[in-house]
Amino acid sequence: MSRLDGFIRRLEAQRDCLNAVARLVGDRPGPVLEVGLGNGRTYDHLRTLFPGRAIYVFDRAVLAHPGCIPPADMIRLGDFRETLPKFRAEGARAVLIHADIGNGDKESSLALARDLAPTLAALLAPGGYLATDQPMEEVRLEPQPLPAGAAEGRYHFYRAAG
């Protein structure tokens, strides 16, 4: 399989996970966290799926497409290892965290995932969902099967215990 094929499969799995979460969450209260804004494509998808819901966005810098810039008061700029614990102290618990934190280097992406997994788990409301490009090993995160049709192993989907 080419890298183009693999990339398409990962994006399809990501979209299918997010669409599934929108159905699962329904009108349960709580914000959505977008960890890694990037070009803003997924942020745009999240605001379509979750109209009217608070979506907090975390990244080092805002480099998104001009049409996908979040409101300034919803952006938390800086290193995820600092901004996520700080946000945890604000007290909100999320119904969904989407974390695309891979940087193209497998080892350093996995190391970041290991560092962030406990904080991400703590940021989720009981029964909240984590959709991510990295595997996360954390006892409070229960692995979920990907939605039907999504390519296994291309994306990772967890539910917070409780």
Added chain:
Amino acid sequence: MSRLDGFIRRLEAQRDCLNAVARLVGDRPGPVLEVGLGNGRTYDHLRTLFPGRAIYVFDRAVLAHPGCIPPADMIRLGDFRETLPKFRAEGARAVLIHADIGNGDKESSLALARDLAPTLAALLAPGGYLATDQPMEEVRLEPQPLPAGAAEGRYHFYRAAG
């Protein structure tokens, strides 16, 4: 439709076009031109589809994934407006040109497409194919329908007259 949905549709249409060209071209001789290497995902797909065939790559710089770097003698670095006419003078006529030349700004991408269309047409062997992210208006380029299932308007597919 979100930008994520639109992006996935464009990538699927791109992949479907390239796969269709590989079947249409068969063993007719001629190189493949990759205009815009980017991260190298599509280059990786092209070398999978066209094993053993010369693939010339054009870009301003080589910023691809380490696994997707073309051989040095197949790379033509510089502005497309200069490197493509120069390559034309070398005489080879391509069976396929893949041109992903959009830069995120619609007007300047369309202007680049207008500038390059005559050169791209001249670089194709009679009956050769052009798959591109930009619409091209050029009398020698006959618009082709996208392969079945591909989202119309997301990608552009032409056949050189002759």
